[in-house]
Amino acid sequence: MALDFDPIEEAARNWATRGWGGTDVMRAATAITRAHQILHGRIDAALAPLDLNFSRFEVLALLSFTRAGELPMGKIGDRLQVHAASVTNTIQRLEALGFVDRIRHEDDGRTVLARLLPAGRTAAQSGAEALASIDYGLDGLEPEDRDRVTEALAGFRAANGDFA
Amino acid sequence: MALDFDPIEEAARNWATRGWGGTDVMRAATAITRAHQILHGRIDAALAPLDLNFSRFEVLALLSFTRAGELPMGKIGDRLQVHAASVTNTIQRLEALGFVDRIRHEDDGRTVLARLLPAGRTAAQSGAEALASIDYGLDGLEPEDRDRVTEALAGFRAANGDFA
DNA sequence: CGTAGATACTTTGATGTCCAAGTAGTTGGA
DNA sequence: TCCAACTACTTGGACATCAAAGTATCTACG
Numbered sequence: 001m002a003l004d005f006d007p008i009e010e011a012a013r014n015w016a017t018r019g020w021g022g023t024d025v026m027r028a029a030t031a032i033t034r035a036h037q038i039l040h041g042r043i044d045a046a047l048a049p050l051d052l053n054f055s056r057f058e059v060l061a062l063l064s065f066t067r068a069g070e071l072p073m074g075k076i077g078d079r080l081q082v083h084a085a086s087v088t089n090t091i092q093r094l095e096a097l098g099f100v101d102r103i104r105h106e107d108d109g110r111t112v113l114a115r116l117l118p119a120g121r122t123a124a125q126s127g128a129e130a131l132a133s134i135d136y137g138l139d140g141l142e143p144e145d146r147d148r149v150t151e152a153l154a155g156f157r158a159a160n161g162d163f164a
Numbered sequence: 165m166a167l168d169f170d171p172i173e174e175a176a177r178n179w180a181t182r183g184w185g186g187t188d189v190m191r192a193a194t195a196i197t198r199a200h201q202i203l204h205g206r207i208d209a210a211l212a213p214l215d216l217n218f219s220r221f222e223v224l225a226l227l228s229f230t231r232a233g234e235l236p237m238g239k240i241g242d243r244l245q246v247h248a249a250s251v252t253n254t255i256q257r258l259e260a261l262g263f264v265d266r267i268r269h270e271d272d273g274r275t276v277l278a279r280l281l282p283a284g285r286t287a288a289q290s291g292a293e294a295l296a297s298i299d300y301g302l303d304g305l306e307p308e309d310r311d312r313v314t315e316a317l318a319g320f321r322a323a324n325g326d327f328a
Numbered sequence: 329c330g331t332a333g334a335t336a337c338t339t340t341g342a343t344g345t346c347c348a349a350g351t352a353g354t355t356g357g358a
Numbered sequence: 359t360c361c362a363a364c365t366a367c368t369t370g371g372a373c374a375t376c377a378a379a380g381t382a383t384c385t386a387c388g
Binding site for chain 3: 359360361362363364365366367368369370371372373374375376377378379380381382383384385386387388
Binding site: 004005006007008011014015018020021022024025026027028029031032033034035036037038039040042043054061064065079081128129131132135136137138139140141142143145146147148149150152153154155156157158159160163 | 168169170171172175178179182184185186188189190191192193195196197198199200201202203204206207218225228229243245292293295296299300301302303304305306307309310311312313314316317318319320321322323324327
């Protein structure tokens with residue numbers, strides 16, 4: 001289904017012809033969007049055999065990086081920048097899969113801790129290997145471009161409240 | 165809600181510590197994902213007052229670039245790289261808003277053409293202005309970084325079947 | 329011709345995300 | 359001590375996306 005021209009350049013030409021302005025940012029934004037679509041598809045495909053998708057893997061990876069293997073729901077949302085309701089949903093899936101369970105916080109009755117189970121730790125490890133084996137979906141991005149993209153976008157993220 | 169550290173660099177450190185490999189691609193992929201989240205949120209917010217979101221705007225823009233202001237549903241999906249069912253859904257919304265209508269193809273009874281209506285053309289114009297006014301969501305991305313991101317990702321997209 | 333297979337689109341169902349509202353527990357000031 | 363405001367999470371509803379199945383139409387080949 002590949003087109004025989006770059007749809008972004010085509011759109012940029014039309015954009016400029018209409019005098020719509022901001023052509024360079026339009027191109028960059030569209031490139032990011034399309035790259036994300038490709039990435040997301042490849043990553044989810046690689047994780048599917050493990051009953052994971054990217055969101056679920058991110059949670060398992062985050063938990064496996066903590067000392068106790070557990071985190072409050074709210075902290076997970078903060079770190080992964082997703083809505084609290086999405087965290088609830090994701091944790092419910094992981095719980096059904098036997099990868100995590102939920103426990104009450106000792107001192108604060110409002111807080112629910114997601115706790116990594118042995119099967120979840122194994123799944124995180126397998127997921128990391130699966131992602132490494134497909135170059136994290138970035139097969140085709142030249143090594144020197146990887147850091148360039150990372151650096152260019154780091155400034156953008158910082159300027160937009162992603163971190164201080 | 166902003167963190168006081170870069171969560172990507174933090175994840176990269178943990179990643180490397182665990183010997184999970186592919187740290188540089190992980191950083192690039194995560195940066196693209198987060199940038200996309202920020203972009204998408206800003207773009208949708210800018211378009212919301214016009215009863216549009218990014219998908220709907222893309223369709224209107226695409227139609228406005230054609231000579232006759234109409235395209236088969238399938239072509240729209242090809243150009244925007246979205247599933248046929250999503251095109252059906254998006255066109256139904258745009259139809260309910262009075263921005264497009266659907267007509268039968270003269271020669272092929274299977275084909276449905278989405279046709280831009282005057283209100284839709286106006287909305288596309290307004291949307292383009294709204295996006296230009298927020299720098300297409302890329303406020304904070306330095307001008308010299310814009311083309312750098314576009315170029316770096318063009319190679320990636322081409323290598324992944326986006327276009328020839 | 330007639331029909332099997334291809335094509336174009338829609339419908340249905342499963343997922344995932346967000347927002348807004350609801351519930352439960354905590355905290356600080358009168 | 360008490361209660362109003364705040365915090366943490368869950369629930370329900372709206373939307374968007376995709377996959378797979380269903381419907382209608384077209385085309386190619388015997």
